[in-house]
Amino acid sequence: MRIDNPYAGIEALVVDDMATQQTTLRSQLHMVGIEHVDAAGSAEDALRQIRNKRYQLILCDYNLNHKTDGQQLFEYLRDNRILAPDCLFFMVTAESNYSAVASASEQVPDAYLLKPITAGDIEERLKAQLEKRQALLPITKAIAKEDLNAALAAADELLARKDRWFMQALQYKGQLQLQLGMVDEAKLAYQQALQLRPGLLWAQIGLMRAYKAGGAFEACRNLAQEVLASRDGAKCLAAFDLLAEALEGQGDTAGALEAMKQAAQAVPSTRRQRLMADTAYRSGDLGAAKQAYAKAYKGSQGSMMGQPQDALALAQTLVEQGETQEALTLLTEAHARGTRGAAFDQVALAIKAQALAAAGETERAQAAARQALEMQAGAGSKGDFATLALARAALATGQNDRALALMRQALCADHENKRMQQLVTRALQDHGQGEQAEALIASATQSLKTRLFEAKRLLRSGKLDEALAAIEEELREYPENTTVLLECTQMNCMWLRLNKSLDPVRLERVRDYLERLETLLPGHERVAQMRRYLRETLATLQRDGNFSISKDKA
Structure with a gap:
């Protein structure tokens, strides 16, 4: 044991499906001076251990030979905020092109180690990352406390030193300014970074976000296209997303869909297939939606990346394409695999009702719709997939008033949501009632606007407490x-x-x-x-x- 061991207090986890490799990595960590090392043989085992213990270092093999690989595990942990803020994640891989894979992924690990690795390789990366963490600690501690002003002040202090952490501090500064609504200041931070290092990817992405936050969709679109045309940014997912958002902000839904298709081609992950499918479904391209939902559903079976929504979205798309038997078979299959729960069952019944109605089985369709709608009783107002599926089930079984009430509820849940208006219009058109869409949308939005106007009238009359009571009553009814x-x-x-x-x-x-x-x-x-x-x-x-x-x- 080392006399002066800076790593003795680190709790580490090795994730590898091969027992011999687990033993090797454990030994190498012990040689570095890390005494407390656990091991997991699969992504699911790793997830269980990470939920139960706070680790400071995770060494994970990229190819776990299971449905969930190391990159997917890492992204799941980051997306769901399961990793502790101070936990370092090192990817161990034999893939020489992993750096390209990581740079195009949703999340990038702190470091990657190319096999065969040595204890010296681990210590070198660990030392560098711990030095970086220590230098940025005043910023990250303030962020952990959600004190963004203090974090911004800490970033400015670090910038004033003009040492080797200058660019990292500048990156944090831009991010914090955007979070604080300082859009113009964030633009300056990112432009400064680009003056120092032209073509710096994170600075270009940050500048796009600043443009978008300021409503400058044209500038955001142009920069995104420039990045995607470059060698380093050709597979940058953030650039694809921002391009799609800018195009959608400009009303170009076809262009937004094309951007999401290109992103799914560049990185054909389950997440990308879902995002592309959602965009295709909203725009009415059911063929593309079906294909992408099917890839997401099949590709995530048996994986922690799987979601019940995958089966439901695919089944709904199949029904709308007239493939009713395929939709019913899919729902039965998903239920048999253990995909169940009140929320899933309700939407599955709504889709089943639509499929049965389309197949001419009126009584069974009405029974399924009735059961689904009974489960809706007392539920809050939401503008989501489930509400639209229920509305479609009501339309399919001749319950027009109930369908319109559900659609009105979905519209009021976020009355300025153009996507929901688009989905409501399509649902009515699919059932031969497209002429009602404009009036329904106008009625729902006007009703809420009237109540908002009343709250503002109270405010202008100096009755702030009454105005607050009125507006917060609306929020209780429409929380989203x-x-x-x-x-x-x-x-x-x-x-x-x-x-x-x-x-x-x-x-x-x-x-x-x-x-x-x-x-x-x-x-x-x-x-x-x-x-x-x-x-x-x-x-x-x-x-x-x-x-x-x-x-x-x-």
Whole structure:
């Protein structure tokens, strides 16, 4: 044992399906000085151990010889926020082109080690990553506390040193400024990075996000196309996504679909197939949607990447294409595999009702629809796939009033959501009632706009508390309506300003609204503007009342 062992406190996990390789990696970690090493033989075993223990280092083999490979495991852990913030993830691979695979993937590990590896290789990467972590610790600690202002200040302090961590600090600065709604400032940060290192991929992606957050869809589109035409960015998934979002923002749904198709061709992962299928389904390209949903469903069977939604989305698409028997067979197969639960069963019944109705089995269709709709009783208002499937089931079984009520509910759940309006219109057209779409959409949106107007009228009359009560009542009914969430955020900030108070309960409520908005509208300029308004509110209160923003974080 080393006398001075900087790695003695590290808890490590080795993930490899071969016992001999597990033993080798364990021995190499012991040689480095890491004494506490666990092992997992599969992605599922690794997931179980990671959920139960906080690791600081994971060495994972890329090819696990199972349905889930090392890259998929890593992306699943990151996407679901299962990895501890201070956990380093090293990919071990015999693939000489893994760096290209990783750079085109959704998530990039902290380091990759090319077989055959030595203890020295591990220590070299570990030392470099720990030095980087230590240098960036003031920033990452503040982010972990959700104190974005303090994190931004820490990034500026690190930038002022002009040492070897300058570019990493600049990257954090741009990201933090975007999160705080400082869109113009973020553009400057990314442009500075590109002046120092032309063609730097993360800076180009950051600049695209800043353009998109500011509503500059044309600039975002042009830069995305430039990146995708370059050698280093040809398979950059973030660039494909931003290109699709910019095109959709400009009303070019066909162009957005083409961008998602190209992304799925570049990286044919389950996630990419789902995203492409969703875009194709919304635009009415059922052939492309069916093909991509089928790939996602078949490719993720037996894997942690599998989702019940895969079977449901594919079955719904099959029904709409007239392949009713195939849809029924698929639902039976999915249920037999153990894909069940109240949410799955309800939507499966709704799709089954549609398929049976199309096949002329009226009584069985009505029974399935009735059972699905009974399960809907008391459910909240949501504009989602399940609500539309239920509405289609009601239409297919002659329950027009119930169908229109469900569609109205879906529209009101987020009355400015153009995608939902598109799906409602298609559903009505498919059942020969397309002429009702425009009136239904107008009625649903106007109803909610009227109530929002009433809340704003109360606000203009100086009745802020009554306005807040009215708008938050709307939010309780429509918890995912982004316009209502934005109004709630703004009015609560106004309450803080007018009362010159940093009421912790109200401030936490505002932060919760913003987090929900980030989930519903990632990178949207309206969310960025509202973050800026909160930041300005806190700055005003600090100036006038000597409050501390580091405690009352933005």
